[in-house]
Amino acid sequence: MENAPLQRKTGLTGLVFEPVKRRFFLRMAGVSVITSTVLLSACNKDDDMAPVADGAVDLGKDDTGILNYAYALEQLEAAFYTQVVKTPYASIPAAELQLLTDIRDHEIAHREFLKAALAGAAIPALEVDFSAINFTDRASVLGAAKTFEDLGVSAYNGAGKFIVNKDYLLLAGKIVSVEARHAAAIRDLLSPKTADFAPDALIDSNGLEKVNDFNTVLTAAQPYIKTVISGMNLPTK
Amino acid sequence: MNLFDIFGKLEKVDPELGERVSFNRRKMFGQLTSLAAAAVPVATATLLKKSYAGPKDAITDVLNYALTLEYLENKFYATALASTVIPAADKAVFTQIGKHEQQHVAFLKGALAANAAAEPTFDFTAKGTFKDVFTNYQTFLALSQAFEDTGVRAYKGQAGALMGDDALLTYALQIHAVEARHASVVRRLRGQKGWITNNDGGGTPAAIYAGEDNVSQGGVDITTLELMAGTKISKNAATEAFDEPLSMEQVLPVAKLFIV
CATH class of the missing domain: 1.20.1260.10 (Ferritin, core subunit, four-helix bundle)
Structure with missing residues (x-):
């Protein structure tokens, strides 16, 4: 898990964001331990976000x-x-x-x-x-x-x-x-x-x-x- | 499971705890330095965790821990309000605080039902250390601040343990905020700021403020951030802006000073 890819690596984000991403994926996957980077990358997509109004x-x-x-x-x-x-x-x-x-x-x-x-x-x-x-x-x-x-x-x-x-x-x-x-x-x-x-x-x-x-x-x-x-x-x- | 079982476990692991606490009791106000940090070794925490079977027990323990702190606050204000220690001008504030503590006790007892711990017998003089707690307003205020700031830190320390139960977590957060309002107004009555600067407890037992001088949040040193162009956030502001948690193992020895 230590080598799991980070969605964003700049600045302080890597440090702060890796745990939440990982935990979110683990929850979604319904398992306690996972090492598949394929699953992690798949879950990193933001394509399930609802569109917001223009300018918002x-x-x-x-x-x-x-x-x-x-x-x-x-x-x-x-x-x-x-x-x-x-x-x-x-x-x-x-x-x-x-x-x-x-x-x-x-x-x-x-x-x-x-x-x-x-x-x-x-x-x-x-x-x-x-x-x-x-x-x-x-x-x-x-x-x-x-x-x-x-x-x-x-x-x-x-x-x-x-x-x-x-x-x-x-x-x-x-x-x-x-x-x-x-x-x-x-x-x-x-x-x-x-x-x-x-x-x-x-x-x-x-x-x-x-x-x-x-x-x-x-x-x-x-x-x-x-x-x-x-x-x-x-x-x- | 009740608080006395927890105390019993603490003493079993650390037989000198009682002695150390007694020794500290004899010390004067403000000299209880690093009691919480020093009195309970890490091994105690491990043993406490091992002795509880499941998450349900763990939640009951958290609620009984909260209930015991609320019992303490409730009895403290009820006693003070029945005495003449609080000047008439400040009665409205403490009547409101006392009401909330009473409500918290009733609420937690209701939530725990048959599992609720019994109310301990309290000694707010801590075996004579604070002899004038109900006759000297400044002593009363100092202990009030100590209890409220402890309450804030204690609830904060349990938030993670309640993550599995949305309703209980929210209730705990709701009480936590009320305790913080109490702490702020009491500190102001003492002529202090409403917030905690570094680990300064203003003459209250130092163990209660252990770690409040932390400036590192989520790996970010707050004092490296910009207040405005060319100025960094001061250490005072960095410590005031974030209240720190206390663990059960840190709080119990402090609470125990006031339990017969």
């Missing part, structure tokens, strides 16, 4: 599609906080600017990590549309931040069960709890010392946080992204 960016399928889904959301968040820090609202307290700068750095770290991991399979840079956000107004900025963070958490949690590669599931887990930390901190800025950091509207009576499926998340995110995104090849169960 297709996230792709399988774990690659899910990583691109995460990459799209992280692009959105990183672009948002970059703008927030570049043009902070009037008389922003130093501690608040620091908090938002921290979050910007985390989101850029997520974005750049996913881009590196996806390498040749990464979707292009997305064009964002923040025309609905007033960057000079604290309530508008923090309100948008809250929306993006809550959405991000629900997206990762909804995607978890579709992830095939255990390493990717762990990586998603490492990111999602940081998004939840962001969400609570932003909510704490908006309504300090209340139950709003984890409100009943988001946490059900079993103490479980809201989960959203691919379609719900993409529909909610699309108004902030000029580039049309298609998740039609993302996994289903």
Whole structure:
């Protein structure tokens, strides 16, 4: 298996992608050990992808599609906080600017990590549309931040069960709890010392946080992204 | 299978565990350095795995492990809310956190049904180390942060073990995110950032933050990536941006400090 051909060998992709491809093929083949390169190459074809609308960016399928889904959301968040820090609202307290700068750095770290991991399979840079956000107004900025963070958490949690590669599931887990930390901190800025950091509207009576499926998340995110995104090849169960 | 069986196995493999834990108990706050890393040898992990028959047992163990951590948190907040340690201004936050922990206990007990582990007896002073936990708000906050960050890391460490069961995996992820929200808001009440910088636990037991200073993700060193043209992502940001998991073998000795 160590010599199995890689679909993409450039950059970091080889390292990151070989395991998922292999596991996917093994699953498809229904066996635990396989050494046939013929089968591996056959499975590497992308000819079973559904066509997407003209001009739309297709996230792709399988774990690659899910990583691109995460990459799209992280692009959105990183672009948002970059703008927030570049043009902070009037008389922003130093501690608040620091908090938002921290979050910007985390989101850029997520974005750049996913881009590196996806390498040749990464979707292009997305064009964002923040025309609905007033960057000079604290309530508008923090309100948008809250929306993006809550959405991000629900997206990762909804995607978890579709992830095939255990390493990717762990990586998603490492990111999602940081998004939840962001969400609570932003909510704490908006309504300090209340139950709003984890409100009943988001946490059900079993103490479980809201989960959203691919379609719900993409529909909610699309108004902030000029580039049309298609998740039609993302996994289903 | 319950948690005490797990403890029993740990002690059988590592008879000095109890001793080491007791010794550490006598140490002051913040000096429990590398407890989890040092106390449990790799062999223990292997033996634990061998002693369980099948995947169903393994899932029951994971759920009972989660339940025990939730029992601990639930009892901790219930006790604090019944005392006067929490200032009135911060009660709303801890009432909400306490409610969630209670819901998690009920939910996991429901899922485990007859297989649910019994609630242990807790000693939140850890045999006197944290004597003022329910009279000194700062001590209470520090332990709260410690429990919440441990919870986040512990659930994360079990995600892979639940991959075979979509519903359970999703439930675990849903609880995991709620614990992370708790951790963030408690850290802020302590005057800390909502996220973990390097392996700095802000005076809480260091074992809880072991490995949080990792900057390598999926073979990528995050500090080599660009923040913007000409600037790399800082080590602080690289460690804050990714929460690290803890294994059961790392968490249990910490939990055991608080179990009679």
